[in-house]
Amino acid sequence: DAQYNRNVPFETSPRAIRLYYFYNHWTLRVATYVFICVDLSLALFEEPALFPLPFLATSIVEVLCLTAFFGRLVHFAKVTPQMVFWKDTKNICILVTIALTLLDLIIYGSLEAVQIRGIRWSRAFRPVFLINFPESRQIRRALRSLRNTLPDILYVFLLFMFSVLIFSLMALKLFGDRGLKTAEGSPYLTNILEIAFELYVLVTTANSPDVMMPAYDFNRWYSLYFIAYIIINTYIFMSVFLAVVYNNYRKHLKNEIRKLVYLKRHKMMEAFKILKVKVGTEFVVREAEWKRLARMVVPDISSSHLELLWRISDEGQKGHVDRMNFLRLADLLNIQVVTVNIRKHPLEAWAPRVYQSSASLFVQRMVRHRAFVWVYDVIILVNAVFIALDERSLFISRAEWFFLCLYVAEILLKLYTYEPRAYLGRKQFWNWFDILIIIAALVATVANATIQSARRYNSQQVLDIVLILRILRLLRVIVSIQRFRVIVTTLVNIGPTVLTFAGLVFVVYYAFAIVGMEVFQGKVRFFDPNFTSPDALVCGNPALRGSAFARARYCKNNFNDLASAFLLLTELTVVNQWHVIAGGFALATHQAAKLYFIFFHVVVVILIVNIFIAFILEAFFVAYSLEKSELETVIEKKIQELG
Amino acid sequence: DAQYNRNVPFETSPRAIRLYYFYNHWTLRVATYVFICVDLSLALFEEPALFPLPFLATSIVEVLCLTAFFGRLVHFAKVTPQMVFWKDTKNICILVTIALTLLDLIIYGSLEAVQIRGIRWSRAFRPVFLINFPESRQIRRALRSLRNTLPDILYVFLLFMFSVLIFSLMALKLFGDRGLKTAEGSPYLTNILEIAFELYVLVTTANSPDVMMPAYDFNRWYSLYFIAYIIINTYIFMSVFLAVVYNNYRKHLKNEIRKLVYLKRHKMMEAFKILKVKVGTEFVVREAEWKRLARMVVPDISSSHLELLWRISDEGQKGHVDRMNFLRLADLLNIQVVTVNIRKHPLEAWAPRVYQSSASLFVQRMVRHRAFVWVYDVIILVNAVFIALDERSLFISRAEWFFLCLYVAEILLKLYTYEPRAYLGRKQFWNWFDILIIIAALVATVANATIQSARRYNSQQVLDIVLILRILRLLRVIVSIQRFRVIVTTLVNIGPTVLTFAGLVFVVYYAFAIVGMEVFQGKVRFFDPNFTSPDALVCGNPALRGSAFARARYCKNNFNDLASAFLLLTELTVVNQWHVIAGGFALATHQAAKLYFIFFHVVVVILIVNIFIAFILEAFFVAYSLEKSELETVIEKKIQELG
Known part of the structure; x- marks a missing residue:
């Protein structure tokens, strides 16, 4: 177990062990994943659907999935001691989510029966299942690192918001009474809320330099205000966000690694206690036991490889290994040794x-x-x-x-x-x-x-x-x-961890997509580009007449099904023109809708993208600095010694 | 000297020392700065001018400045040994620039005399004076760190360009024959050069999601192409650029510091050799000499402060310090000790x-x-x-x-x-x-x-x-x-170094502004917003009719004087809408003009902004990790010992 860094406390009775093995059996784990995928993909079939299915069908599938999750959890409860089970937030999260989803299903179903359209709010919690089953440790770790960053970033964020507000006040005083017009002819920076939004957008650079042009045209010196704003808020504060996220990332990465190493060592110690025999004054493990253990963990190990590892462990050629060298076994087994034979063509x-x-x-x-x-x-x-x-x-x-x-x-x-x-x-x-x-x-x-x-x-x-x-x-x-x-090799090596980020991004996107679909569905519709009715030009919503959203032909950027919603969120992640999209949906519904987009920006761009950048930076630093780990060097030395 | 980290090799004859002191005298240094400022600010008065002055006036001032620089250089040559002087690229740079500027002045003047408009190309080299006089060590260091980054970043850049080209080819094949139209009705991705430019712009996210919309409207699956492009080129490659720049920054920062420490130590060793006396088996410096030296370097040191430093240096209370403790003197003098007296109100x-x-x-x-x-x-x-x-x-x-x-x-x-x-x-x-x-x-x-x-x-x-x-x-x-x-304290502390970056940015902006002014002056003109002639709507250039540049009312973003040019370059640094500005100037002149804007983006955004971010990251990491330096800890311990 220590080899895979799994750490589930479990009871040691024979029946519990059998249950534990069954719990970890690949069929059950695959089945869990399948159920999670089915549950998540239900959003494709539910209203607003890419492939519509009746509510009855989707709700039956959902109940099935919930039953499966519940069963899995009960199985897990049988395996672990009760105390430990109830202390674990993961399990409680799953239970609460199952209960909430059932409640939501009942409410929605009964409203449906009397022809009232309810909101399936519990769907936004579905990613909880993906996160909280013990199988997706990586995503959980990334999420934990995100959560740990929050307190530190909160103060920077507050200071940043404070700075935006101060600048908003200044803009109101400087430009509010000038009677300036934007390029589109609308009044320029007259309302404090609108100013705050425009300035927040300016932090993301998405409306630069348009937001500056009227003031700049009016008087050259006003550009200084915008330059000061951009230097302070875009360059300095955004870098500070990256610094805070990166610093936390490194700190928690170190902590996680330290904890893992500690757990691994602890388990190896227990294994050592079982296998040890006393030789002279110290407790050691004999060659036969050592090799049997290694073979048990890695069944298809070649005997020459095993022999090599043994010689590395048994430094004094004494026929047994002491505690320190035994502890290294797990690390040794994780290293891949390439057997190079020079053969004739x-x-x-x-x-x-x-x-x-x-x-x-x-x-x-x-x-x-x-x-x-x-x-x-x-x-x-x-x-x-x-x-x-x-x-x-x-x-x-x-x-x-x-x-x-x-x-x-x-x-x-x-x-x-x-x-x-x-x-x-x-x-x-x-x-x-x-x-x-x-x-x-x-x-x-x-x-x-x-x-x-x-x-x-x-x-x-x-x-x-x-x-x-x-x-x-x-x-x-x-x-x-x-x-x-x-x-390219470095990029390929970080591939697996990038997938963890993909998982994290998927979880966040899913929750935002569900909320967006509930709020914005049908507000903006796409018509075939060749279809030139007046409706097509305003995306089927008269409120959008003359808006930047309609002019840029963004009608297909909508929340009318899961795929469109995901693509829209991707565009928001790329940031550019996000204010046009936000403005369009605000016009189609209410100005408060902009909060949804701002919140998305804070969560995805300021937090997750920065963690991603921090991760790539760290990966490249490690690639630049470390060519070989210490242990690999030991192996190489031994190989050289052995000839 | 060692205290200020100055390292000018100089001869040790009395006359040379007098000259050296005179060279470092503040009046001469201020005069040099004034001349540099005057020389740089000439661009405000030269064609295209903010405040026009005749060519004769500006050229006389320029010759005056050049004479001053030459005189300063001759003075410096007198101070340093000839060998060292000619080995230093700084001095050669200045000499060559002076010669080139004179040559340019003569050519331009004679062309002017026969009424031909020449190009004042040498003006782009003026920042050389700012960089290369020994006074602006910080900017030079930043520039050196930039230069050192180049080889490493070059390969990443080539790979990145290669990836852009591959994607361009794909775009040409996928979309070129579809007959799609952009939102403005122009053909969509049909020309390989245009595609490459659009995709380069997409890396900067400035035309997202507009560049995707026609393909996305045509078929949902084409969005995958753009998502793949953005993940690979925008997120991964841009992060790798930051990683490479940051890694180099750290490496060279370490090297610079190591070199400085070495030089300082070397000088202190020489001072030690002069002052040492033999006590017992080792060479030491006595208290009286030590204190005299300290008082000479820092004349206004208080005697209690000096006594404190002496007690720290003289660990064994022996009345003299050995070599190791003597070497610490410079560091000790740089630490500021706050004398806190508890006084009555x-x-x-x-x-x-x-x-x-x-x-x-x-x-x-x-x-x-x-x-x-x-x-x-x-x-x-x-x-x-x-x-x-x-x-x-x-x-x-x-x-x-x-x-x-x-x-x-x-x-x-x-x-x-x-x-x-x-x-x-x-x-x-x-x-x-x-x-x-x-x-x-x-x-x-x-x-x-x-x-x-x-x-x-x-x-x-x-x-x-x-x-x-x-x-x-x-x-x-x-x-x-x-x-x-x-x-805020951390931000204030990094203020001085941010000024170095401001200097670096100024140097680069100046060179680009001069080139831009020579190439693009008068192509785009600004008319008062209330002036509604058809000319005003196309910025005085019929080629801009119907362009995104004219529609966004960017007429005031032009190269018609130094201030406008600087502001335009700032907007390009912020990145958003840079393709609209580049497109506008390309329409007004030639498509090749886009190269100027791409080159600016590579130099300023990919290199300098990343160094800036690296610097802020490093500053915050240091602020987070180090509360006190080692030496300060020593002082504190001593203060505690002393009560």
Whole structure:
């Protein structure tokens, strides 16, 4: 267990252990995930729906999901001591959410029965299930780090809001009585609430420089007010937010790691206590027990690997390990050792005469030469130019095949020169990358030719994917430039953690999307662009006539189904033009609707995006500073010692 | 010298030392700064001018400045050994710039004489003088850290450009043939160069979500392309840029500090060699010499302070210090020790009976009470509401005086309660802040009353300043909340270094402004907003008809004088709508003009703003982690030992 950092306190009776194993069985865990996914995806089918289903159907599915969650929780309660179970906020959260959802379902159902449209408010809590089941530890950790940041960031935020208010007052006094007009002809900065909103938008830079232009046109010196505002609030305060989030992130990262290490060590100590025997004055674990344990934890370990680990642990070659070295076992098992065997090329074994002939050797030398890489880089660039050109000419489409042949030839030449099993080894990420791209391009070109000969351009989506695959082959340039590979490797390594952020963002988006769908559904509608009725120009809502929202043709940015809502929230995360979207929905409903958008900005952009940036910064610093961890160095030393 | 970290190698003959002292004399240094300022401000008077002056006048002033720079350089050459002088790139830079400027002046002058309009290209090099004179060490250091970042960032930038190009190709293939139209009715993503520009703009988020809307309206799934683009290029690559810049910043910061410490130590060693005497087996410096040296470096040091430092240095109370402790002298002298004397309140001394009376004591207890602070916070908030209300009503303007009286009463009460000299001590930043704000508000209100009684609203600028001063008094809320004070103190502490960045930004802005003024002057003109000729609507340039630039009324964003150019560059730094400005100038001249704006974005936003953010992050981390430096801890320990 210590290897996977799991830490569920459980009773140690045989029945409890059986239950615990069953609880951790993969089928049950997969089933939980499936139920969570089904529950979350219900929003696609409920009013406002992408694929409408009757309320009865969705509510039955929801009750089913809730039952499954309840069952899972009861199972978990059987496994853990009662005290511990009730102390854990996770479990209480789930129980409360289940109860609330049932309550909401009953209320909504009964209102529905008497034809009153209720609000399914409990849907915003659905992500609670995703967060609180023990399986999604990573998201919970990210959320915890978010929560820990809150107290520190609160004061900075208050000071920031205070600064915005002071500037708002100044703007009211400076510009309120001047009778200036914006570019659209509306009065300029006359209402304190409107000013505060405009200035908050200016912090996000989304209305710069438009908000300044009327004052600047009136008098040059007023620009100083806006410059001061931007320096203080946009540059300094936003950086301070990043600093606070980053500082907390580092602090809590350290704490989390320290706690994990402590727990792991604690468990290993217990294992040590069970296995120890007394030799001389100290308690040790013998070789046989040690190896049996290692084999039990990692069943498919090779014996040479095991032997290596044992020699590292057993420093004095005494046939047993002491406590300190035993504790290292979990870390050792987590390190992957690559077994490199220098083998002969199979062709050399089968036809040594041909393979060692001077022509063959010349080819091999050529392939190993640097210029080979350069020539292929040039070929790829030429190919890029050809892709950019019009593909309908016959010459270009022939050239397509020519380039593909060149790429395949390259791969074959490389396989001829290098030992295939080594070239395609499990760790040779870049070689695999290369081959996959070529295969994809090959498939894409063949598919393209087939489609084009069969019927002209009608399966649009297939064609688009084919197009993208053909262009992706240009990525091969990355492979041949060492510095690019380093950057990409770092980016690929942080991939899994980026997925945690994706989970966190999904949770927050889901809650906001549900709220947005309940509040804004149907207020803004999209009409086909060719449909030129007056309704289409104002997104089906007369309140939007003449608004920036309608003028920018943002009608498709609406909350009329889950997919649209998610896309709209993505646009809000990117920040630009968010005030236009917020203004549009405020016009369609009420000015207070802007609060929803401001709140979203604070939560997602100021908190989550900053944590994301902090995470990328930290990942790159670690990549720059640490090449190898201490333990890996120990292993390398041992390997060198052993020859 | 070691105390100020100056490191100019100089000869040690008496004449050279005299010259050196004269070189460092404040009049000469101020004169150099004045000449640099005059030279830089020439751009205000030269074509295109804010205040036009004939070419003859500006060129004479410029030649004068160049002579002054040359003279300063010759003086410096006399002071330093010839070898060192010619090895220093700084001096060569200045010489080359002087030569180039003269050459440019001659060419421009002769062209002017035959009525041909030349280009004053050398003006872009003027900031070289600002950077390269030894006086502006800080800016040079910032610039060096920028230069050191370049190699690392170059590879990331190339990879980033490569990714943009790949996505451009995809966009061309996916959207080029669809015949889609943008919201303005122009063709959508049909030209590869235009696509690349649009996608570069999308990285800065300035055209999100507009660039996506036509494709999204056409088919929902195309939004995935844009989301992928934004995640990869906006979020990940921009964070990587910050990471690389930050990492380099930290690295080079460490190097710079290490170098400085080394130089300082080296000089102290030389001083030690001169002063040392042999006592027992080791070389030491005696108390008398040590104190004389300290007094020479800091003439106005108090003897108790000197005694304290001596006791810290002379650990064993032996009457002399060894080498290690001698080396610490410079650091010790840089630490400021606050002498706190607990004095009696002067009123207590003058009228003890009255001051100690029960009424007086009650007042003192009241002022010291927490609620006193709270009451005043509430008063400030009420005042804020009053300020927001219409000030022309008589009641409000009376209330103004009432609040001012309350504030003055607060200050007087505090002075009554606390010892005035302690309350107004040099280190009591917040008390001074408080008093200054009140005085400013008092002056402002009196001025306002005078102006209003004399004539109604006609000295607009004075009135605006008065208004701002009156509102700034709300800043007093910060004083009373401890957490706010910590944040503001950190911000105030980083103030000086922020000024270095201001210098760096000024240098870059100046060069870009000169280039922009030469290229874009007169292309876009501003007409008074009330002037509604057709010319005014297209900023005096028919090429802008129907452009987003003209529609947004950006006519005043032009390069027609230095002030406008600086403001435009500030807007470009804020990023939003930069593509509209770039597009406008590209229409007015040539599409290649966009390169100027892209280059500006890379230099200022990707490099300098990121260094600025890195700097703020580092400053806050230091503020969070370090409360006291090691040396200060030593001093405190000693003070505690001494009682």
